[in-house]
Amino acid sequence: MQISGAQLIVRLLEQHGVTTVAGVPGGAALPLYDALSHSTRIHHVLVGHEQGAGFIAQGMARVSGRAGVCVASSGPGATNLVTAIADAKLDSIPVVCITGQVPSAMIGTDAFQEVDTYGISIPITKHNWLVRNVEDLLTIIPDAFRIAESGRPGPVWVDVPKDVQSAMIEIDTLPAAAVRDTLPTPRSELIEEAARMIDAAVRPVLYLGGGIVTAEACAEAVALAEQAGLPTTMTLMGLGAMPVDHPLSLGMLGMHAARYTNYVLEEADLLIVLGARFDDRAIGKAEKFCPNAAVIHIDVDAAELGKIRRPHVGINADVKAALSLLLPKIQPQSRVQWLERVHALKAAHPMLMPGAEDPRSHYGLVLAVAAALDDEAVIATDVGQHQMWVAQAYPLRRPRQWLTSGGLGTMGFGMPAAIGAALAEPERTVVCFSGDGSLKMNIQEMATAVEEDTNIKVVLMNNQSLGLVHQQQNMFYGERYYASDYRKPTDFVKIAEGFGMQTFDLDKASNPRAMIAEAMALRGPCLIHCSIDVNQQVLPMVPPGAANTEMIGG
């Protein structure tokens, strides 16, 4: 059969099981959009800004574990995607990004809406392509899915000139769909050594990163913790890997951890690090992190072993496979003394949540929303104070329940990511906790949430400020608040109504808990607005560059 390059792309997307793509059309992508219009299997979600499309693709990927797809035109369409793709790179999220490009013959002429998409996307993708011939699509599209989803996942970018989209190709059958690469298998002598170290350790701590979620190895990690009696901490990306109310859970470590969590780590003599990369927000000053601990580090990405901290045993492997080999070799231990010490530290330095009883205060609002939901809900956040309050307070209990921008810390992530999650798993309630600064960064996607009738609940903590900037200016810059407060209030309720969202204003509620329950039970998108105090801080806080034990507050 004779089909166009654009039709071939659509067929290959269908073959890879893609049912939803998010994007914005434009001149250089019109052949692709024409082909998409003929697909009966792919639903296109028209967004307000391409960055929203990138985060919708991420939201779909984060809840499903499969590559999300976003589409845009050349020039500004491509550059608008950059932040969302860079965000996917830092959090290892599989995304296939497809953009139109000016016709091949015009590349390099500074043509209308021409930008060097290939060059721009090199440092923010796992891999990228500029498609030079229509035949190349037969290998590039399956490779795009294979690379995005294999090993340590990440975003890939396929830039397709308009003439390549329109060019005809004769094919009999589609190439085989992508099969993920086989993962590195652990060396047995390293597994033996790791088992000996765990058995011999006196004060071991298990440290879980986002990789444990990616590897779908949370059950194995919890089994290891229970078998070996390991207190367990999680990075921001790893939250949900172990239920936060599990007796061995220490919650999140690092800059905004509970004091006791960082103190437990300080005393550790062995760290078992699974699918984590020793990010500076997690470990603080690297030289002072867990100074007395030997390190076992298991990661599917060999380049992470020794990047920040030299492990005593570094195992380049699929962490699920490694754990299945390790578990039978571990002596069951109750570790009474160490766990008693952990409990004593927890009792002396617990997570403090002032105002937890008040549903119109920061922690209280997070807990009141949680009380209105079960574990099937998906929890997304934007970036800032509200993100850390949710990370500290929300009872996350399952992997892929938690969607947050960890590495890049992108304000504007939350709402489109929540829309993506709701599109991928429409039966779930998807909550997006946001702040007024973050929400404004992609507020146009309220229209997308309404148009797609997604079941998202935007919980807005409005302090009329860039709260985390305000907090740092308070703590470290002599209370010189500059460019962090919005002088004139924005009526977010009216804005949301303008986009056609249902709205709930807790400021005016006689019974805020009942209003939250009503909003959560409602089907479809809504905004729940709550004013909060600008002087509330995320505590404890490790000053940037300091050791994790040098916490302020809490």
Next chain:
Amino acid sequence: MTSSLVPDIKEKVVLELNVRNHPGVMSHVCGLFARRAFNVEGILCMPVGEGVDSRIWLLVREDERLPQMIAQVEKLVDVISVARHGAEHVVFERLEDFFC
């Protein structure tokens, strides 16, 4: 020679990369070194055989970050293999006449 006399002079290392030959591969390799703030002193690149693959020779200085740099290079999809040679490798020496 005591190290205190010449604290900044580090051993030369020659890296040999076999890569898939296409217009973007040099950008991938050179950009990776640049954005990880690792200086590359010399670069040579030519197609090999039928031109499907290329070989890139890089002259760099020994540094405690070099193993991490090599690990990152090995992750590039278009990089087939990376070999590390010592300063005794002649590839850049033979070209010195062109850089007088």
